[in-house]
Amino acid sequence: MEADTLELESFLPYRLYRLADAVSREFSRVYKDRHGLTRPEWRTLAGLGQHGTMTATALGEQSAMHKTKVSRAVSRLERRRWLARKPDEKDRRVEHLTLTNAGLAAYREMVPLAKAFERELLSKLSTGERVAIAEGLAALEAALGR
Amino acid sequence: MEADTLELESFLPYRLYRLADAVSREFSRVYKDRHGLTRPEWRTLAGLGQHGTMTATALGEQSAMHKTKVSRAVSRLERRRWLARKPDEKDRRVEHLTLTNAGLAAYREMVPLAKAFERELLSKLSTGERVAIAEGLAALEAALGR
DNA sequence: CCAAATTGGTTTCGTTTGTAACCATCGAAA
């Protein structure tokens, strides 16, 4: 533990990123291998599946995506006919996005897989460890939200 | 908490990624704003600063980077004269990488900033929360390592 | 020994990304 050296393996930003990358990569099989979706597309699908109808801006806020990511994900899902846009009546800049039946079907198919993935990952932890990760993540999230 | 819906905000892969992204983005100021480094370049610097001399393969393993990322990061740091390559005597495929004085100077300048960043982030947590995140991350890392 | 498989590292190619500029629309203020 020398003072002028940084131990990368225990450096929090690195550990977080590495972990997120590994988990995310593993989970991407669910949407990438099966349907050829990108992560932004999956998140868009997940946001709309969860909330029904959203604007692009709301999607970006909910799922922490840059507006260009949202824009591209939306147009690709639209081209695939998994979502449809409806112009807002009062404000013609805004579009309301909704999943089509096909999109909803895909979402419904993936939700159990996502839950199973999470469950299996957590099943490798003890109860105490599960509590720890939940508390730790929540604390970090709260710390960053300021 | 409906059965056929996934709550993205509490979905572990999403939370991890979002957190890692936010933290990493914030930390990138240290190497990006100051020196125009990319993350792979920073990690390469950090690996060599920590271990002295490494091969590209070892770098990739230590810092969880794809070999093409390592290759590109190394050549950019070399062009900047922050690191030098030395061919291996016995195996001519292998190159041993070391920081030059300039590279080492940059590393030494950034280490305290990195540590300060981490310290400040963790200072927003209670002692219990710090323990929790440490234990939780370690548990997840262990779970993935199998 | 020699062919085949493996390994260290680079390059090529198509895709994804972020930044910034952009277009259209809206709201507020003069």
Add this chain to the structure above:
DNA sequence: TTTCGATGGTTACAAACGAAACCAATTTGG
């Protein structure tokens, strides 16, 4: 009203990325 700043969303461009092909050197196994 007209103007000006803010907002919703798209596009253009350059940089970064991953997969796969690649090259050269080395090891393995027959």
